Amino acid sequence: MNNIDQTIAEELKLLERNVEQVKKAARSNIAQPPALMYINGEPLFRPFTINAIQGKEGSHKSRLAEIISTAALAVDNAVSSPGGNQLNIVANPDIPCHVLYVDTERNTQDEFPTTIQALNANAGHRKFTISSRFTPVPLLNVSRQNRLAVLQMFVENLRKKVPNLHMLVVLDVSTDCIDDFNSSASANRIHDWMNVMRTQFDMTFLLLIHENPGGSSDKARGHVGTELTFKASTQLQIRRVDVQEDKEVFQLVFKKMRFKRRYAPIYVAYSDEYETLVQVEYDDAKESKPGKEDSAVGNDLHTALAEAFKVKREYSRNELAEAVAKKLGGKFNENTIKRKLGELAGEAQFILNINGGGRFAMEKRGRETFYLFQPTVHQESDSTTVAN
Numbered sequence: 001m002n003n004i005d006q007t008i009a010e011e012l013k014l015l016e017r018n019v020e021q022v023k024k025a026a027r028s029n030i031a032q033p034p035a036l037m038y039i040n041g042e043p044l045f046r047p048f049t050i051n052a053i054q055g056k057e058g059s060h061k062s063r064l065a066e067i068i069s070t071a072a073l074a075v076d077n078a079v080s081s082p083g084g085n086q087l088n089i090v091a092n093p094d095i096p097c098h099v100l101y102v103d104t105e106r107n108t109q110d111e112f113p114t115t116i117q118a119l120n121a122n123a124g125h126r127k128f129t130i131s132s133r134f135t136p137v138p139l140l141n142v143s144r145q146n147r148l149a150v151l152q153m154f155v156e157n158l159r160k161k162v163p164n165l166h167m168l169v170v171l172d173v174s175t176d177c178i179d180d181f182n183s184s185a186s187a188n189r190i191h192d193w194m195n196v197m198r199t200q201f202d203m204t205f206l207l208l209i210h211e212n213p214g215g216s217s218d219k220a221r222g223h224v225g226t227e228l229t230f231k232a233s234t235q236l237q238i239r240r241v242d243v244q245e246d247k248e249v250f251q252l253v254f255k256k257m258r259f260k261r262r263y264a265p266i267y268v269a270y271s272d273e274y275e276t277l278v279q280v281e282y283d284d285a286k287e288s289k290p291g292k293e294d295s296a297v298g299n300d301l302h303t304a305l306a307e308a309f310k311v312k313r314e315y316s317r318n319e320l321a322e323a324v325a326k327k328l329g330g331k332f333n334e335n336t337i338k339r340k341l342g343e344l345a346g347e348a349q350f351i352l353n354i355n356g357g358g359r360f361a362m363e364k365r366g367r368e369t370f371y372l373f374q375p376t377v378h379q380e381s382d383s384t385t386v387a388n
Helices: 003-026 061-073 111-122 144-161 184-200 222-231 292-311 317-327 334-345
Strands: 037-039 042-045 050-055 089-091 097-103 134-138 166-172 203-210 234-243 248-257 266-271 276-279 314-316 350-352 358-365 368-375 385-387
Touching (some): 037 061, 050 222, 061 097, 061 111, 061 234, 097 111, 097 144, 184 203, 184 222, 203 222, 234 334, 292 317, 292 334, 317 368
Parallel strands (some): 050 203, 097 166
Antiparallel strands (some): 037 089, 234 248, 248 266, 314 368, 350 358
16 A cells, blocks of 8 residues: 555545544534633634634734733733733633744744733733743744644644643734745645644634735735635624824724624724723714825825935835825824825835836835835836826
């Protein structure tokens, strides 16, 4: 028997065991599993499921995942200040978790360690201590093609040290764990991998995923995002709905709840006092819609961008927002400008008409966003939007 035949024979035995397992379960009363996490007293995640948080750049996806992780680690479901649990998310005390926080973006010198410090402190642990139920996993310098295999081997070793606790695995961000998020083969690979891991290693997954750039689409990116829409048990979306002088307001949307009717949205904002997200009161009728203000911002912004990129071809997000705000004479605040910059960078047909024409593009470098002027080689068609 060759290796292929042996693998098929082993998986046939596995399938036969699965058949007997579901037949046995179907012959008796089936009790629905209790929730693993709750929000406002209602179930949020159940154990052994795949769940997701989606949102655009700058929408606090990681902060929301950190709040959920804090709740899972909290001592007796208590939290400390500053930070704490301002969104009323708590863990089921009857299902203690080991949190495996996998990060693919933050550096290991200060960015990810700072997050680890805040997360553990907010969970009620002493300063400079790490919970025995928390394992940070920085994947930044592990090659993409090997990340899932390396992570599986790491979990196999960790399971020997943590044999009994359920595991909450956060993938921040999930699309960085595979070669190509637009490949259906890669999308199937990560979902098949999670299906094996959650049953074999007693796990629940929470995936963070970016949405397509630009203002019009709220789809999670690539084939991975498409499959996640089908596979996720709970799918959360956090999206910006208003930019006020002192804060940005975000809406936490329950896009999919497989085991419950979808809850009403919750409005949140970042609090400088607590250094985390807090619930805020917000009138749905005030939610931003395209109109005269957006049009005015757009027209003036195009002109200011053209002037800025005549000076140099590359800016950080904050640097460009500040430069444009100055050129507009304080007409619009920097948060409004940052929102519009992100939308414009997602429009493939938006061209800056300077130095023969060029595209306005966005580029992520680690945790920082940069905007670039990319000169075009060929003449654009008449249908292309041009900023003078």
